[in-house]
Amino acid sequence: MKADPNTLSLRQKASLLTGGGFWSTTAVPEAGIDAIVLSDGPHGVRRQKHGTDHLGLEHSEPATCFPPAVAVGSSWDEEVAAKIGAALAKEARALGVDILLGPGVNIKRSPLGGRNFEYYSEDPLLSGRLATAYVKALQAGGVGASVKHFAANDQETDRMVISADVDERTLREIHLSAFERVVTEAGPATVMCSYNRVNGVPASENRRLLTDVLRGEWGYTGAVISDWGAVRARPTALSAGLDLSMPGPGEYATQALVDAVTSGRVEESAVDRAVERVLALVDAAPHEAAAPDLDAHHALARELAAECAVLLKNARGVLPLDRPASVLVVGEFATAPRYQGGGSSHVNATRVDVPLEFIEAHAATRGTRVTYARGFDTRDEDGAALREAAVRAAGEAEVVVVFAGNPEAEESEGFDRERIELPPSQVRLIKEVAAVAARTVVVLANGGVVSLEEWHDDVDAILEGFLLGQGGGAAIADLLFGEADPSGRLAETIPHRLQDTPTYLSFPGEQGHVRYSEGVMVGYRHYGTIDAPVRYPFGHGLGYTEYEVSDMRVRVDGPAGASVEVTVTNTGVRSGKYVVQVYVSTQAGPVRRPERALAAFTKVRVEPGRATRVRLELDRRAFAYWDVPLARWVVPEGTYVVQVGENAATVLHEQAVHLEGDGVEPPLSLQANVGEWLAHPAAGPPLRARIGSLMARSGSDLDDDGDEMRTVASMPMNQILNLTGGAIDGDWLLSLLGASPTSTDEQEGTHS
Numbered sequence: 001m002k003a004d005p006n007t008l009s010l011r012q013k014a015s016l017l018t019g020g021g022f023w024s025t026t027a028v029p030e031a032g033i034d035a036i037v038l039s040d041g042p043h044g045v046r047r048q049k050h051g052t053d054h055l056g057l058e059h060s061e062p063a064t065c066f067p068p069a070v071a072v073g074s075s076w077d078e079e080v081a082a083k084i085g086a087a088l089a090k091e092a093r094a095l096g097v098d099i100l101l102g103p104g105v106n107i108k109r110s111p112l113g114g115r116n117f118e119y120y121s122e123d124p125l126l127s128g129r130l131a132t133a134y135v136k137a138l139q140a141g142g143v144g145a146s147v148k149h150f151a152a153n154d155q156e157t158d159r160m161v162i163s164a165d166v167d168e169r170t171l172r173e174i175h176l177s178a179f180e181r182v183v184t185e186a187g188p189a190t191v192m193c194s195y196n197r198v199n200g201v202p203a204s205e206n207r208r209l210l211t212d213v214l215r216g217e218w219g220y221t222g223a224v225i226s227d228w229g230a231v232r233a234r235p236t237a238l239s240a241g242l243d244l245s246m247p248g249p250g251e252y253a254t255q256a257l258v259d260a261v262t263s264g265r266v267e268e269s270a271v272d273r274a275v276e277r278v279l280a281l282v283d284a285a286p287h288e289a290a291a292p293d294l295d296a297h298h299a300l301a302r303e304l305a306a307e308c309a310v311l312l313k314n315a316r317g318v319l320p321l322d323r324p325a326s327v328l329v330v331g332e333f334a335t336a337p338r339y340q341g342g343g344s345s346h347v348n349a350t351r352v353d354v355p356l357e358f359i360e361a362h363a364a365t366r367g368t369r370v371t372y373a374r375g376f377d378t379r380d381e382d383g384a385a386l387r388e389a390a391v392r393a394a395g396e397a398e399v400v401v402v403f404a405g406n407p408e409a410e411e412s413e414g415f416d417r418e419r420i421e422l423p424p425s426q427v428r429l430i431k432e433v434a435a436v437a438a439r440t441v442v443v444l445a446n447g448g449v450v451s452l453e454e455w456h457d458d459v460d461a462i463l464e465g466f467l468l469g470q471g472g473g474a475a476i477a478d479l480l481f482g483e484a485d486p487s488g489r490l491a492e493t494i495p496h497r498l499q500d501t502p503t504y505l506s507f508p509g510e511q512g513h514v515r516y517s518e519g520v521m522v523g524y525r526h527y528g529t530i531d532a533p534v535r536y537p538f539g540h541g542l543g544y545t546e547y548e549v550s551d552m553r554v555r556v557d558g559p560a561g562a563s564v565e566v567t568v569t570n571t572g573v574r575s576g577k578y579v580v581q582v583y584v585s586t587q588a589g590p591v592r593r594p595e596r597a598l599a600a601f602t603k604v605r606v607e608p609g610r611a612t613r614v615r616l617e618l619d620r621r622a623f624a625y626w627d628v629p630l631a632r633w634v635v636p637e638g639t640y641v642v643q644v645g646e647n648a649a650t651v652l653h654e655q656a657v658h659l660e661g662d663g664v665e666p667p668l669s670l671q672a673n674v675g676e677w678l679a680h681p682a683a684g685p686p687l688r689a690r691i692g693s694l695m696a697r698s699g700s701d702l703d704d705d706g707d708e709m710r711t712v713a714s715m716p717m718n719q720i721l722n723l724t725g726g727a728i729d730g731d732w733l734l735s736l737l738g739a740s741p742t743s744t745d746e747q748e749g750t751h752s
């Protein structure tokens with residue numbers, strides 16, 4: 001039954017705007033309004049029926065732990081995200097969950113970000129497209145999404161109070177962009193505001209973000225909910241556009257709203273609007289469904305995990321393992337895998353695949369002998385005895401596979417990481433094993449990027465698993481033995497050193513503020529623009545077959561759009577998937593553009609010896625920048641180099657095209673400098689003529705390259721008007737702005 005808000009009292013309405021419990025909205029039984037259930041989280045359903053917390057400490061019902069966002073980002077595959085969304089919808093419904101609290105689309109501005117494992121990428125297009133696919137599939141299954149954490153919540157240090165101080169262009173191009181895409185393309189049921197402040201204003205009270213941008217500009221019609229405990233001043237948050245404050249119960253917040261309306265500080269119509277949005281969620285809540293096939297979901301988790309791992313290095317073709325006589329498996333994570341991060345997204349997995357068991361199973365069918373040495377203990381940083389035993393055994397095996405990674409205690413919601421190196425005991429183990437082993441393969445488990453520097457050159461192969469969910473152990477074994485082909489690509493750059501990262505000096509901020517001083521130059525945009533070397537670039541990833549990319553054609557479609565086609569040929573002998581990455585490089589427009597930015601991508605399967613023609617559309621956003629004075633996206637006229645890259649650092653083919661652009665001219669004011677006025681197509685020529693004649697009168701020439709002219713060009717126009725004592729008239733100048741570009745020297749008649 002649809003509830004009628006008009007039949008509700010002010011108190012009843014206010015009570016609907018805060019949670020009724022930790023994970024539910026408020027029910028008003030006398031009005032026939034039920035409560036709905038919200039639960040974490042992005043990669044699995046964390047339904048707590050008994051005991052409640054948002055830190056992942058209490059028990060939750062068993063559910064499939066799919067690959068977390070860090071892995072999905074590396075799949076570069078919308079189908080992976082969509083399959084997870086669809087499966088989660090089934091599990092959520094079976095567990096009585098109406099809104100699932102995810103996905104997280106914050107941008108990884110530093111590798112130290114404590115929740116990087118919950119986010120997709122350092123690139124907003126990749127993040128936005130994957131999240132859009134996830135939300136569409138989740139909601140098609142009847143369960144509402146909650147896109148979070150809106151906005152600029154890119155660190156855990158002081159996350160409840162820190163002010164992310166971000167300039168407008170950076171916000172739009174980098175930190176709001178993925179939200180914008182999901183909101184406009186997938187219509188998520190809810191958007192969750194973050195804890196932090198954005199340019200000084202708490203996200204929960206940020207009218208500009210929650211109302212002007214989200215609803216006004218992006219046309220959002222769903223409900224804005226708070227992160228758990230993010231609301232401080234309930235009436236202020238409501239006025240800013242926050243509909244539902246979580247968690248509850250919230251008698252205090254309800255009373256505050258009632259008082260604010262009664263005293264006239266808040267319009268009752270604002271309450272009514274928020275109530276309608278919350279009731280729309282209640283009305284849309286799905287019916288509980290039968291329990292899904294958890295075995296099938298586990299198999300899916302394993303299949304998808306294999307799509308996400310990234311083969312970083314494969315020297316001497318050591319992978320896939322080709323029937324070696326013996327394999328020594330080393331490392332605690334081979335028997336106790338790390339497959340998800342800590343905190344509110346922590347899922348109580350239905351089961352967990354143990355890598356060693358699956359390696360043994362694959363090895364058994366190949367006549368390969370497998371032995372195991374623990375090598376290190378995450379709780380004992382010394383672990384000399386374990387290391388020495390592993391090194392002794394390493395000399396005898398044909399191949400050693402070391403499972404290394406970040407200890408669970410180092411990666412969780414609530415704090416940032418302090419380093420990007422692996423624990424010293426593991427680094428030492430890898431080096432000592434590699435020194436005696438015939439072949440060494442390292443398999444990594446980590447939620448945030450780790451440095452490979454100290455040991456990269458000592459080993460033959462590196463398979464970066466990040467955190468792969470509960471099927472990751474089997475997936476890794478499948479990949480090692482070539483039962484699956486690695487097809488993941490890095491969704492974030494692996495730097496040489498933390499000091500090289502663009503946020504090294506500003507993360508995590510000080511005295512309550514974190515200044516986004518890198519601007520739009522996040523991740524690969526930074527390294528590419530300053531031409532700095534990295535260990536592995538964004539987009540890097542190897543497979544077990546070879547590809548050739550050829551016959552690039554770019555077609556301009558209108559003033560601000562294009563499409564690109566390439567042929568991908570599998571020149572190897574195994575089937576595989578290839579990620580076509582299209583970047584745009586330009587210096588068009590008045591702002592500093594990154595050396596290149598991802599503009600489109602797709603993942604295609606190509607059979608050996610076969611070729612496929614791939615076409616990708618580049619919409620106007622692929623060429624646009626955010627113009628601050630105009631407060632809009634602008635595609636300036638100019639040259640755009642469309643590049644097909646093996647990754648963000650290696651361009652395979654490129655083609656320059658000329659785009660007419662939007663034809664948007666920034667309005668000139670008398671504060672603009674003379675150079676800008678001279679460059680204006682309509683005002684420039686008559687102004688030039690006027691200055692020329694004034695100079696001629698004083699016996700000098702107008703020399704564009706002369707020092708005098710250079711000095712004049714950098715002066716604000718109104719200063720020149722004063723200096724010339726009225727010889728150039730401000731009104732005349734402003735009148736030229738609307739004139740046709742050919743009109744010239746009409747001022748001569750009026751002023752000479």
Ligand code: BGC
Pocket residue numbers: 040041053054055101148227228344
């Ligand atoms: C987290 C959210 C989460 C919520 C509920 C908060 O601490 O930031 O991501 O959805 O708790 O558990």
